[in-house]
Amino acid sequence: xxxxxxxxxxxxxxxxxxxxxxxxxxxxxxxxxxxxxxxxxxxxxxxxxxxxxxxxxxxxxxxxxxxxxxxxxxxxxxxxxxxxxxxxxxxxxxxxxxxxxxxxxxxxxxxxxxxxxxxxxxxxxxxxxxxxxxxxxxxxxxxxxxxxxxxxxxxxxxxxxxxxxxxxxxxxxxxxxxxxxxxxxxxxxxxxxxxxxxxxxxxxxxxxxxxx
Amino acid sequence: xxxxxxxxxxxxxxxxxxxxxxxxxxxxxxxxxxxxxxxxxxxxxxxxxxxxxxxxxxxxxxxxxxxxxxxxxxxxxxxxxxxxxxxxxxxxxxxxxxxxxxxxxxxxxxxxxxxxxxxxxxxxxxxxxxxxxxxxxxxxxxxxxxxxxxxxxxxxxxxxxxxxxxxxxxxxxxxxxxxxxxxxxxxxxxxxxxxxxxxxxxxxxxxxxxxx
Numbered sequence: 001x002x003x004x005x006x007x008x009x010x011x012x013x014x015x016x017x018x019x020x021x022x023x024x025x026x027x028x029x030x031x032x033x034x035x036x037x038x039x040x041x042x043x044x045x046x047x048x049x050x051x052x053x054x055x056x057x058x059x060x061x062x063x064x065x066x067x068x069x070x071x072x073x074x075x076x077x078x079x080x081x082x083x084x085x086x087x088x089x090x091x092x093x094x095x096x097x098x099x100x101x102x103x104x105x106x107x108x109x110x111x112x113x114x115x116x117x118x119x120x121x122x123x124x125x126x127x128x129x130x131x132x133x134x135x136x137x138x139x140x141x142x143x144x145x146x147x148x149x150x151x152x153x154x155x156x157x158x159x160x161x162x163x164x165x166x167x168x169x170x171x172x173x174x175x176x177x178x179x180x181x182x183x184x185x186x187x188x189x190x191x192x193x194x195x196x197x198x199x200x201x202x203x204x205x206x207x208x209x210x211x212x
Numbered sequence: 213x214x215x216x217x218x219x220x221x222x223x224x225x226x227x228x229x230x231x232x233x234x235x236x237x238x239x240x241x242x243x244x245x246x247x248x249x250x251x252x253x254x255x256x257x258x259x260x261x262x263x264x265x266x267x268x269x270x271x272x273x274x275x276x277x278x279x280x281x282x283x284x285x286x287x288x289x290x291x292x293x294x295x296x297x298x299x300x301x302x303x304x305x306x307x308x309x310x311x312x313x314x315x316x317x318x319x320x321x322x323x324x325x326x327x328x329x330x331x332x333x334x335x336x337x338x339x340x341x342x343x344x345x346x347x348x349x350x351x352x353x354x355x356x357x358x359x360x361x362x363x364x365x366x367x368x369x370x371x372x373x374x375x376x377x378x379x380x381x382x383x384x385x386x387x388x389x390x391x392x393x394x395x396x397x398x399x400x401x402x403x404x405x406x407x408x409x410x411x412x413x414x415x416x417x418x419x420x421x422x423x424x
Contacts, residue, residue, distance in 0.1 A: 122340050
């Protein structure tokens, strides 16, 4: 049976898992999570995932959450995107850095600036988080200087992790023009066969919700 | 040659690596990082670690940052704390959750409340982060209900990750009395042979800096 990825278009964490599956040829289908309607806070969803988050992979008996854990599951299943022998620790270090410093903070900042009503936005939190994110973009841009990919000579799950929130159009303080090495790396990634924009790869987008 | 862990007592992220080494019998020695004096921002430090963070493991030719990557390196070297066969994905999911939701946010909030001068503290950020952390404590406490350890029947690196900031005395909004299942789990961990408090395991503490 085809694996189901519980996901939604606005979720860059879901995109990390979906893009990894798409680029590696893993057999999957999206299952829409109504995050904005509160689905991840329901008892039914919490019974599947105590962390109450998307993405969530359901593949036969396996129920697995955390985008990075799903990425590693896909590497194990397909033998692709894990890096060359000897590169495993470097790949993991960038996955963890992304979870700690990049996607976590970018996802929250984008949410506060775009998906919360104006009057509910914590005004001081946004510039504070943007300052922390600027340090993260600077680290990634410096690392990508003179490199095609984050680790080694080919695309890995380190790349499909760090790009999680960087293709979205909603403003949250990230501009590709400010970071030329990140900009060219995002172009290389989006030129790969199987790449799609998050809103084309997963169901749900601000445009869909505006129509509803 | 004995491995060196670049670390400092106030760093819960360093503690995750140090405690993993201590409990597994990995041969290591601490190398003090003068974080508060700006060492992680120096060009020399950035040359070792583009991410500019502690901990950092230097073991022969290996230079590895990110606490979780160091934890996995120790599991591979010692064969300990990785979980039973079949538990690897569950261990990884909690390591990633900790990096994303618990230690990252707890570390930042504790820093803002205790290591920044009063007049520099972003007043709105602190309660905002405490709200997010409360959700993380609730997730961990719910998961630990009826369990001795985070994954399976024995201590793993999931435990030595999630406890990273939870033994510190400085106030940042976490009180063991509010979370009975976390409280008992922290007691089980601290009863293990080789456990030490972060300020006893690594050089540097607020008390040391007050003396200096």
